[in-house]
Amino acid sequence: MDAEQKQVSSDSGAEAAAGFFPLDRFNAFSDGVFAIVITLLVLELPVPPSTAPILPALAESWPDFLGYLISFAFIGGIWISHAGLTRYMRRGDVVSFRLNLVLLLFVSLLPFSTHLMVAHMHGADASVAVAIYGLNLFMESALITALMHHAAHDRHLVVDDVDDARVSRAYRQRRAYLVATALAIIVAFIVPLAAVGIYIALAVAFLIQPLIGMWRRQ
Amino acid sequence: MDAEQKQVSSDSGAEAAAGFFPLDRFNAFSDGVFAIVITLLVLELPVPPSTAPILPALAESWPDFLGYLISFAFIGGIWISHAGLTRYMRRGDVVSFRLNLVLLLFVSLLPFSTHLMVAHMHGADASVAVAIYGLNLFMESALITALMHHAAHDRHLVVDDVDDARVSRAYRQRRAYLVATALAIIVAFIVPLAAVGIYIALAVAFLIQPLIGMWRRQ
């Protein structure tokens, strides 16, 4: 083993001795959960039986495809926020690892909430189903905000030259999401489909933004 | 923490402050989605019931195995193109992260389209099923091309010594895929099984090529 590698090893030992955890496993495990959850959603899409005409059958199950798209956009959005956060982190501690697990708990519940909302969208209990979905989105946003707070309050976890303007913009964006999803939960009890409209608006805004970004640069 | 590690951390902070995202999470998340989608396909393969003779039962469900092989080849092909692209990238930005998410949306829809095509291959609506499958392949190709365009047009995202000959060959290959899948969509409305033949030809070409490559070297 050459000197440099030894140096790195010793450092990692010293880091560990001080109670820090390396970020590589934090990221790998999180990326795994995000990737699986976003892919599991497709298992819920109903394939029309081989005797039925396809297009009317697909049109009839539009809530499934809508739920798929919304959940895909939200999981993707949380994932990008997560990657955006860990850019500024240089290591983790046991608290950030566990907070992250609670965040991933709500991420991995999303296929369930999606299925619930889709199955009940036209039923008698649509309000409850749409509100539970919103609560799931709200908890995700709340926990990634908690993770940001924890990292920001422990100077040992973040890199030195954090861009304050960018960080406060990220906070504003998170707060906007929290307000929007809290609003959707309330709206769900008055007009459930209007709450679904809020989810769609947030998801579309997220998915269309890159195209606008590409347009502007050209 | 030694000086070198600090240096790297500071750089990553500066990179982040300039709005760039590291590629490691981009790759890890993408590899996760590709790996899950390519493996989920196996869940669709029907196991003959324990009382039936196996070989006739397997022979009868040949469309399932055909769909499995074609989709495996296409996901594998897109994955290699993706790895081939990120070789030339040194970092990402928020636009490339989101474009990648839209690409992965169509990748993760492929088990659904495969199931749809297989279930309807002999039915009255074969044209529609085969065309939807082709549309899914077309969108995958279109989005990885868009990702290549975006990376190529932003000099901050790519490494300095990009091999122009290789890049233009990759573009030509992408364009050939786009034309072939667009053609298959049109053919699907005339002779659906001929469009399936185009998919098979593309998949076989992809899977056999390495064997030719090995042969030549020896």
Added chain:
Amino acid sequence: MDAEQKQVSSDSGAEAAAGFFPLDRFNAFSDGVFAIVITLLVLELPVPPSTAPILPALAESWPDFLGYLISFAFIGGIWISHAGLTRYMRRGDVVSFRLNLVLLLFVSLLPFSTHLMVAHMHGADASVAVAIYGLNLFMESALITALMHHAAHDRHLVVDDVDDARVSRAYRQRRAYLVATALAIIVAFIVPLAAVGIYIALAVAFLIQPLIGMWRRQ
């Protein structure tokens, strides 16, 4: 290729020639299995049919949600222990790779044991179901302890400056888990629901701890 990269390559060849395995694949594969198992659990959660009122239906299937939470907490806990262990390792050998596989065997059995416990919690065979679940947790703890022992006894696998106080704390924690799960197995044959209570207590302690950690720092 520059000199430094060549150096690294040669080192990795020399490492391999001495029978060592790099940790990156050890970690990537383990993180993949942990992430998939923790996410597969959600597939077991029953979505109330579209005609039933949601809240009573969810309340009735509380054992499913309880099993989900407990298993999530235990898999998360084992994962953090695993990441905590590999912090001190600088490479692996074939024995640690295989021991890890046996550990992952019991990790990947947890969705099965969870499903079994949940389905039989109110049945005639509750004792057996609850004890099998405890046995699964016990084996997980036993194998990560074996992995710690193996790494600690081979000086080539660990970094130089291991923090002894922290390591012996980790051993104590593991032993406490072993005793608690062994106790739960015995209790399962007397009062099955009391054993479930032990699982809940361990899971809650694990999930609540980060909040206490955050509180203290502020």
Added chain:
Amino acid sequence: MDAEQKQVSSDSGAEAAAGFFPLDRFNAFSDGVFAIVITLLVLELPVPPSTAPILPALAESWPDFLGYLISFAFIGGIWISHAGLTRYMRRGDVVSFRLNLVLLLFVSLLPFSTHLMVAHMHGADASVAVAIYGLNLFMESALITALMHHAAHDRHLVVDDVDDARVSRAYRQRRAYLVATALAIIVAFIVPLAAVGIYIALAVAFLIQPLIGMWRRQ
């Protein structure tokens, strides 16, 4: 960006320009597929219905658990061989990427072959089912051997100081697996359960070896 990082980027561009692919995505994608396949196996395990006594029900479905253990051991074994191989590689090319995809095709078919063998182990067509399982194992071994050959024959892919003794031992081990699985395929047509015995012997040898390794060191 500091000079060193730029250097690495330029190198990666030059590597790419010469047609080489980085190993990190090769490994990440492969680890993902291995991890998913080994975990999907658990979905096939039947949970006894809540009214049935558990232990007799589990005892009756012993072929499922046997198939689970054998397949787990084989996937784990192939994964360790794969990690053992890439230790000696310093980069990939398009042929190794595609050969690897064909290897992963057979890896991802294993849950299907396992399910087939388990469902037909006591049926009239046991020979065919057991032989197909053996063929799947054989193809896995054949393809990882082909991958080893390809890497060994292209000096640009491997590190400089390959340990010849260790490599030829790996080849011998692979050849032994090929012979054993070919033998099992033949035996399957005479006494199917004897072929299952060969699979068990190979799997047990693999799973028990680490315990012997631990024993010896102490």
